[in-house]
Amino acid sequence: MSAPDYILEASALKRQFEVAKPLFGKAKVVRAVDGVDLKIARGETFAIVGESGCGKSTLARLLVRLMTPTDGAVIYEGRNIASIPEQEMRDLRRELQFIFQDPFSSLNPRMTVGALIEEPMRVHRIGTVAQRREKVAALLSRVGLSPQIADRYPHEFSGGQRQRVGIARALASGPKVLIGDEPVSALDVSIQAQVVNILEDLKQEFGLTLVVIAHDLAVVRHMADRVAVMYLGEIVELAPVDALFDAPRHPYTAALIAAIPVPQVGARKATAKLEGDPPNPIDLPTGCRFHPRCPHATDLCRTSKPTLRARDAGGQVACHYADELTLDGLSAGSDTRSDAANARFEIYRAARARSEGANAPATTTT
Numbered sequence: 001m002s003a004p005d006y007i008l009e010a011s012a013l014k015r016q017f018e019v020a021k022p023l024f025g026k027a028k029v030v031r032a033v034d035g036v037d038l039k040i041a042r043g044e045t046f047a048i049v050g051e052s053g054c055g056k057s058t059l060a061r062l063l064v065r066l067m068t069p070t071d072g073a074v075i076y077e078g079r080n081i082a083s084i085p086e087q088e089m090r091d092l093r094r095e096l097q098f099i100f101q102d103p104f105s106s107l108n109p110r111m112t113v114g115a116l117i118e119e120p121m122r123v124h125r126i127g128t129v130a131q132r133r134e135k136v137a138a139l140l141s142r143v144g145l146s147p148q149i150a151d152r153y154p155h156e157f158s159g160g161q162r163q164r165v166g167i168a169r170a171l172a173s174g175p176k177v178l179i180g181d182e183p184v185s186a187l188d189v190s191i192q193a194q195v196v197n198i199l200e201d202l203k204q205e206f207g208l209t210l211v212v213i214a215h216d217l218a219v220v221r222h223m224a225d226r227v228a229v230m231y232l233g234e235i236v237e238l239a240p241v242d243a244l245f246d247a248p249r250h251p252y253t254a255a256l257i258a259a260i261p262v263p264q265v266g267a268r269k270a271t272a273k274l275e276g277d278p279p280n281p282i283d284l285p286t287g288c289r290f291h292p293r294c295p296h297a298t299d300l301c302r303t304s305k306p307t308l309r310a311r312d313a314g315g316q317v318a319c320h321y322a323d324e325l326t327l328d329g330l331s332a333g334s335d336t337r338s339d340a341a342n343a344r345f346e347i348y349r350a351a352r353a354r355s356e357g358a359n360a361p362a363t364t365t366t
């Protein structure tokens with residue numbers, strides 16, 4: 001077996017934010033990303049999950065240098081992009097593209113859809129004006145939109161259509177890695193399915209590596225090859241998607257799975273429910289950061305910090321009791337959570353069958 005080809009790696013990656021600077025004494029800091037190591041293989045879909053505030057967005061931004069780290073390295077194709085000069089980074093940006101939850105929140109509303117998709121090509125001096133126009137039309141078709149909408153404005157479109165435009169813009173510069181920060185979470189479930197399918201088709205067609213930040217585990221289970229679970233700035237478990245969902249080894253992963261909504265009223269099983277919110281990331285708990293919310297915590301967990309070590313299926317886990325605990329995954333018996341998640345996957349399959357039936361890459365909308 002040949003060694004995996006890693007396109008993007010994080011090594012001891014840290015990002016802190018100063019939140020309050022007292023007149024005297026040390027400034028308080030949030031350790032948003034606190035020593036993350038991970039390796040993303042070329043061509044895989046890698047998901048990062050966790051509750052709000054656990055550091056997913058910060059990690060995603062560090063991976064493409066939309067933000068610089070406080071410490072550590074980000075290795076893209078063998079180069080540490082955390083420390084290369086901005087000019088060099090500017091050239092690399094065409095290869096590392098970001099898809100936002102709302103692609104237009106940070107874009108000029110006075111630019112037409114066509115101008116927005118063309119912009120990355122202009123910035124990176126790709127093609128002539130005519131070639132760029134042609135590419136804009138091709139990209140619009142590719143994401144299932146009519147090329148005729150190039151002269152219209154983003155506000156004229158629905159959320160799903162806007163996200164398709166966002167994807168077309170991200171593809172315009174010919175990226176190798178696409179990072180989506182909650183790329184479908186603002187959309188209706190049926191529209192989510194179409195956008196997820198577009199991303200998967202484009203990944204195949206262009207040989208992309210996808211990094212997806214999501215809190216919706218149904219989306220993650222459908223899309224990802226491997227999943228990293230973050231808690232308070234750290235990765236607590238990382239594993240191939242089936243191993244993670246079927247046999248979680250970290251109580252936090254099990255709690256996230258237990259929190260997948262169940263459709264029937266009163267059907268929720270009393271398992272490892274996640275109580276409360278994560279603690280304030282300014283005053284991090286001692287020992288294992290999850291111990292105040294963990295039903296299995298012992299004195300050891302309160303005092304000693306577990307390190308990330310190998311788990312089965314080629315994964316990693318940071319829990320003192322990972323080998324001893326029996327935790328429920330999605331395949332546990334006739335668990336209705338499993339049905340709930342599977343029902344969501346059926347929606348994706350149905351959306352794909354419809355678009356394939358229409359012999360188009362995706363449902364074309366104008």
Ligand SMILES: Nc1ncnc2c1ncn2[C@@H]1O[C@H](COP(=O)(O)OP(=O)(O)OP(=O)(O)O)[C@@H](O)[C@H]1O
Nearest residue numbers: 017019030032051052053054055056057058059281
């Ligand atoms: N610019 C900033 N200044 C101060 N604190 C920040 C800043 N950006 C993020 N944080 C803090 O860092 C922590 C991690 O935030 P981050 O947005 O990365 O988490 P997240 O898991 O992506 O959450 P969400 O899903 O809500 O976006 C949070 O406590 C957040 O308040």
